[in-house]
Amino acid sequence: xxxxxxxxxxxxxxYLYYEDAAAALDFLAGAFGFTEKVKMTDDxxxxxxxxxxxxxxxxxxxxPSPDYKNPKNLGGKTHSIYAYVDDVDAHYExxxxxxxxxxxxxxxxxxxxxxxxxxxxxxxxxxxxxxxxDVSPEEMEAAMTGAxxxxx
Numbered sequence: 001x002x003x004x005x006x007x008x009x010x011x012x013x014x015y016l017y018y019e020d021a022a023a024a025l026d027f028l029a030g031a032f033g034f035t036e037k038v039k040m041t042d043d044x045x046x047x048x049x050x051x052x053x054x055x056x057x058x059x060x061x062x063x064p065s066p067d068y069k070n071p072k073n074l075g076g077k078t079h080s081i082y083a084y085v086d087d088v089d090a091h092y093e094x095x096x097x098x099x100x101x102x103x104x105x106x107x108x109x110x111x112x113x114x115x116x117x118x119x120x121x122x123x124x125x126x127x128x129x130x131x132x133x134d135v136s137p138e139e140m141e142a143a144m145t146g147a148x149x150x151x152x
Contacts, residue, residue, distance in 0.1 A: 009058055010056060010057060010058055013058045013060055014060070014079070015059075015060040015061065016059060016070070016081075017061065017064040017065075017068050017070040018061055018070060018122050019122060020122075021046070021047035022047050023121070024061060025047065025050055025061075027098065027099075027121055028120070031094060031098030031100050032054065032126065032128070034054050034059070036050065037051040037052060047063065048063065049062050050062070054085075055083075055084070059081070070122050070123065071122065071124055071125075072122045077123065077125055079124075080124075080125040080126065081124065081127070082115075082128075083126065083129075084128075084129055085128050087130060088114050088115060088129055088130040089106055091116075092105075092106050092118075092128070095116075095128070099121070100119065100120065101118065101119040101120075102118055103117035103119055104117030108132065109129075111135055112131055112132060112133045112135040113129040113130065113132065114130050114132045115127050115128060116129075
């Protein structure tokens with residue numbers, strides 16, 4: 001009987017759409033450190049489906065269609081992706097140097113992570129963080145009701 005999910009795949013995988021999926025693969029590798037796992041092209045040589053990994057996480061990507069849009073097509077965001085990295089400050093510098101549009105500078109958050117926000121060239125928003133301290137649910141709730149608590 002086949003393994004479900006298949007080996008080396010998590011149970012949940014976001015699927016993102018890019019007008020230029022080949023350029024997106026290059027950007028995700030260069031700016032964010034993703035590794036290409038799968039790339040399938042159509043008869044024209046365009047990326048029809050691809051998968052990239054970061055640690056044990058997998059993101060699938062493809063080209064938009066009338067039914068599937070990306071933030072660039074919509075003129076707004078419908079989601080953000082949060083990923084843990086070992087050194088958020090070094091990751092921030094790498095993303096910034098690669099041309100990522102920084103939406104939030106690195107900062108320590110009330111829920112115990114240090115993170116930053118960055119937008120890729122087609123408008124997908126990413127947050128990368130490093131867990132720096134454990135916080136109980138009670139501490140989080142108290143901090144969240146305090147002035148200036150932001151969740152990103």
